[in-house]
Structure formats: structure tokens, C-alpha cells
Amino acid sequence: MTAPLLGAFTGLLLGLGLFQLYLVRRSAQPTLGTRIAPMFDARERDRVRSGQSPIRVLIATAARDLGRVISLAGSSSSSVTARLATLGQGRSLASFRTEQLAWSAVGLVIALPMVPALLRWNVPTLVMIALMALSALAGALVRDTVLTWQVQRYRAKLLAQLPDVAELIGLSLSAGEGPIAALTRVSDLGNSELAVRLRQMLGTVHSGQNLSVGLAELGRDSGIAQLERFSDSFVTALDRGTPLAGVLSALAADLRAEQREALMESGGKREIGMLVPVVFLIMPISILFALFPVAASLRIVMP
Numbered sequence: 001m002t003a004p005l006l007g008a009f010t011g012l013l014l015g016l017g018l019f020q021l022y023l024v025r026r027s028a029q030p031t032l033g034t035r036i037a038p039m040f041d042a043r044e045r046d047r048v049r050s051g052q053s054p055i056r057v058l059i060a061t062a063a064r065d066l067g068r069v070i071s072l073a074g075s076s077s078s079s080v081t082a083r084l085a086t087l088g089q090g091r092s093l094a095s096f097r098t099e100q101l102a103w104s105a106v107g108l109v110i111a112l113p114m115v116p117a118l119l120r121w122n123v124p125t126l127v128m129i130a131l132m133a134l135s136a137l138a139g140a141l142v143r144d145t146v147l148t149w150q151v152q153r154y155r156a157k158l159l160a161q162l163p164d165v166a167e168l169i170g171l172s173l174s175a176g177e178g179p180i181a182a183l184t185r186v187s188d189l190g191n192s193e194l195a196v197r198l199r200q201m202l203g204t205v206h207s208g209q210n211l212s213v214g215l216a217e218l219g220r221d222s223g224i225a226q227l228e229r230f231s232d233s234f235v236t237a238l239d240r241g242t243p244l245a246g247v248l249s250a251l252a253a254d255l256r257a258e259q260r261e262a263l264m265e266s267g268g269k270r271e272i273g274m275l276v277p278v279v280f281l282i283m284p285i286s287i288l289f290a291l292f293p294v295a296a297s298l299r300i301v302m303p
Contacts, residue, residue, distance in 0.1 A: 063097040066104060066140060073137065075100075075144040083151045085221045088197055096147070100140040107139025108132060154193060155224050161194040162226055163255040170248035179238065180211060197222070212238060226255055 071077060077093055084091050111132055118128050165186055172182035180202070187198035201214045212235045219231030230251060237247045 059098060059101065060094065063094065063101045066101050067093075067097040069137070070097075070100060070140050070144070073141060075141065080144070080147070082223070083147055086151050086223050087154055088200060088221065096143075100143045103139040103143040104136040105139070107135045107137075107142070110139075111135035151223075155222070157193045158197070158222060159224055159226055160259075161192050162224075162230060163252045163259065165194050165198070166230055166248045166255065167252040170245045170252065173248070174245040179234075179244065180205065226258070 067077065080096055081093050084093065084096060114131070115128065118131070168186045168189070169182050172185050173179070177185065183198055184202055187195045187202060189195065197218060201218045204217075205211050205214045215231040215234050219228035222228070230248075233247050233251055234244065236242070237244045
């Protein structure tokens with residue numbers, strides 16, 4: 001290992017050590033929970049003290065600081081919270097920031113092999129530090145992008161399952177079951193994404209929450225306009241005494257019509273996309289094959 005490379009690695013390790021010392025010193029300041037812990041019973045004090053392990057505090061502080069930086073790059077706390085609520089997995093913002101911290105570490109590790117090449121090219125130290133920081137930030141943003149993809153796929157699955165679920169609920173209501181019994185029956189039929197969300201909503205209803213409030217939260221947290229319309233139609237029919245079976249059957253028919261229109265639109269876009277290689281690749285090659293013999297004969301006749 002050359003002297004510049006050894007110096008760079010030594011400086012990097014020294015900087016990481018100083019940064020960790022700064023985080024530990026910052027986390028050593030008494031928090032609100034620590035100050036009010038003596039006012040609680042012994043079990044609560046033990047819980048507060050047990051949660052203050054140095055490694056956990058260090059990771060939590062680093063994840064919180066990383067969250068502030070990433071929020072400036074577009075991964076805001078409100079956006080992440082809304083997407084996590086859409087998935088309905090009960091994950092908190094702090095746990096997701098911890099995952100982003102791990103992905104940042106992976107991005108930094110991936111960028112470390114670039115250090116010898118940068119030293120060989122005499123790149124300034126500040127530029128190398130900036131590249132390492134950008135690599136870590138890129139790792140955190142990649143995790144945010146993966147979360148966006150997960151939400152998009154999850155919403156597509158919910159939207160595809162909604163017409164069938166609405167029609168099944170309508171059939172259960174037509175058979176004489178009540179709203180909660182019909183929702184319970186349909187949610188117990190399978191383990192699809194929408195069935196799981198219905199079971200979660202029914203769990204809150206059985207715990208004392210109003211059914212109308214649970215349905216409204218289900219539609220709002222999903223971020224899908226069709227599911228919000230389903231929830232609003234269900235709640236409105238309950239409040240006004242409208243027959244739910246007819247309302248849900250009509251809603252299922254409308255949703256299937258919208259899905260057919262979306263399928264036709266998607267098919268048209270794909271057909272246009274298929275024409276691009278034909279027009280810009282196959283057709284020019286065919287024209288060249290047709291014109292090449294003529295050009296060759298003209299070159300022979302007219303040297």
C-alpha cells in the first residue's frame with residue numbers, strides 16, 4: 001500500500017471515529033423521556049433505561065440525522081410516512097430511516113474501491129470525500145425509490161382485486177348478512193392484499209372503532225381513488241339507508257369498465273411503442289437493402 005493511500009484510509013478512519021464521538025456526545029444529553037422517567041414506576045424506568053444502549057442510540061441518532069439530509073433531497077418524512085401507511089405493514093418512519101442508513105453504508109462500501117484509482121489520478125481529497133458522501137446519499141435514495149416501486153405494485157394489486165371484492169360483499173349482503181359480517185366473510189376467503197387490509201380494518205372496528213371511520217381510513221391510507229370511492233359509497237349507503245348490495249354491484253361494474261378502458265389505453269400505448277423499432281430500425285435497413293444494388297451498379301457504370 002502506497003503512502004498516499006495509507007494516509008487516505010487513516011484519515012477516513014479518523015474522521016469516522018470523530019463523527020461517532022460527536023454522535024455519542026450529542027446523544028448523551030438528557031432527553032425528555034430521561035428527565036421524566038423518575039416520575040413513573042420501576043418498570044417504566046427500566047424500560048426507559050434499557051432503551052438507551054449506546055449502539056441503539058448511535059444508530060438512531062445517525063438515522064435521524066440522515067433523515068434530515070435525505071429530506072432535502074426529496075425523501076421527506078411526510079412522503080415516507082404516507083407510503084408506509086399505504087403498504088399497511090405497521091412500519092414506522094424510524095425503522096425505514098434505519099434501513100436507509102444501512103443502504104447508505106452499502107453505497108459507501110461500493111464506492112470505497114474507487115479510492116485507489118482516484119489517488120492514482122491525483123484527485124483532491126475534498127472531491128473524494130464529496131464522492132463518498134454522494135455514494136452514501138445515493139444508497140439512501142435508492143431505498144426510497146425501491147419503496148416507491150413497492151407502493152406502485154401494491155396499489156396495482158389492490159386496484160385489480162377491488163371489483164371482485166366489492167361484488168362478493170354485495171352478494172353476501174344480498175344473502176341477508178350485515179355489513180360487518182359480509183366484510184368478515186369476504187376478508188376470510190383468501191390472503192390477498194385487499195383481504196389483509198380488510199382484516200386489519202375489521203380488527204380496529206372490533207376494538208371499538210366506528211365502521212364508517214375505519215372504511216374512511218382504509219380509503220385514505222391506500223391513496224387509490226377507486227378504493228376511496230368504494231369506502232365513500234359504503235359509508236354513504238350506511239348513513240342514508242340505501243341498499244348496499246345494489247350500490248356495490250353498480251360500483252363493481254363501473255370499476256370493471258374503468259379497468260377495460262385502462263387496458264385498451266395501455267394496449268394502444270404498447271402498439272405505438274412496438275412501431276418505434278419498425279420505423280426507425282427495420283424500415284431504414286430495408287431501404288438500404290433496396291438501394292444498395294442501385295448504388296453499386298451506378299458506381300460500376302460511372303467510376
